[in-house]
Amino acid sequence: MKRYVIIGNGVAAVGCIEGIRKIDADGTITVISEEKYAAYCRPLISYYLENKTDLKRMGYRSEDFYQNMKCDVLYGRKAIRIDHNGKKIILDDGSALAYDAVCVATGSAPFVPPFEGLETVEKKFSFMTLDDMFALEASVDQNTNVLIAGAGLIGLKCAEGLRDRVAGITVFDIADRVLSSILDTECAAVMQKHLEENGIRFMLGDTVSRFEKTRAYMKSGKTVDFDVLVLAVGVRANTALVKDIGGEVNRGIIVNNRMETSIPGIYAAGDCTEGEDISCAEKRVLAIMPNAYIQGHTAGVNMAGGSEVFDKAIPMNSIGFFGLHAMTAGSYYREDQGGECHEEKTDGRLKRFYTRDGYLTGFILIGDTERAGIYTSLIREKTPLETVDFNLLKKIATSAAFMPEVRRKKFGGAV
């Protein structure tokens, strides 16, 4: 009987468990879970603050999941070292777990910049875990002024979640626009305007030079008074377990398309990894949920002796704030990089398509997101644009833009 160990208990871990069980019904699976919860939907912590979900519904799988999958979960335990020669995992209580195959699914941790005076701020929080969210929830009320560091996805989702619970929210970011990693300048401006209309204040292109208890002195010379600080500047992949034993690590743990690390018997999946982004043919950390699940599943199948590859990873996000949805995918090449941008604009809706060498490499949609998966599939499947009616597609996402025989294949049989 094979012994599988999974380090971490997020969505990548669940994918891994389901992948293993697809192939191997009998091997033992042990999950080491630093957090004391069954796998939950991490992105829903902001929806919890908005009362749009609750703890029970946030569970990623049903309550009997681990039991059905015949998994042992060690809650509140942390793996501190992988002994790859002795093939065992050393835990924080000093015990050791023998393995035949291990999957590192440790996710990421918030990155906290060395702001001067940060230690004087009493109420400061990250916004990554259920416990972070509970702590934040307990320290705000209708009189609280919140300062959020970081206008990225996590910072802004936190702002949305808190809006109706607090007196005011100010978000600052050193970048000159919101969501700078997924939106271009024009699209970011549309989203920023919408967020401002919904009561969020911004200080962009600015950062804190010094904190003094409940006051932030900004580089620009402005000052901001706040009660609670949320740090959402960025995240760093948890790579130490593999790095410490000489495995190949860059920003994330390097994996191939079977989710193997450079060390035999050690696999990795999810936010802790760096795999190939096919929209730019480079290795990247793609810290998104679909990627975490699919990588985990791929790792699991291969750990159990099956064969699965994941070679269609691209960055993609569907993110809405106060009713306005944005969807983004792929890479946006500038003109000097050989890229071309095609824009479709109608009242309040904006679509931008980025193409290069006859392929769609990325897009940004704001407002009109209907059937956007048709666009995503063009990137993922590397469909030559000369084989579709791209002018039609720019206006409306429809399978009518495909050639009849392609469409018949898509819709005419089991897929």
Add this chain to the structure above:
Amino acid sequence: MKRVYVNEQWCLGCHLCEYYCAFANSGMKYMATALKGKPIYPRIHIEGDEKITFAVSCRHCTDPICVKSCIAGAISKIDGVVRMDQNKCVGCLTCVLVCPYGALSPNEKGVMQKCELCLMNSFGAPACVKGCPNRAIVYEERGDA
């Protein structure tokens, strides 16, 4: 497994399938009271142009990317049918972003819905098939994976 297929040469683009779908999933007894004077949110829809029209609904993929991508753990595949747990869905639209067929859309409350082959409603078999006047939409087995 039986799935819904449309023969695009026979599809008239009449949109009746959309009405039958909306009715079947309304939980109401009479079509008129269920649909009259209201915007409809069907789980099948017509696409096309002057030359060709076709109905689109969930393909119940062998390896459904929506299931793997849902950030709320709300989509699952049970006995071959891809199902949406509307109680868990938070309306983030990630499934719309990944479905290559354009088969998912939100209902009037912004909660996602999709074709579940009418197996969960009182029809028990796809209402769009039953309602298609030209028999362009069929429910049958076609070489499964």
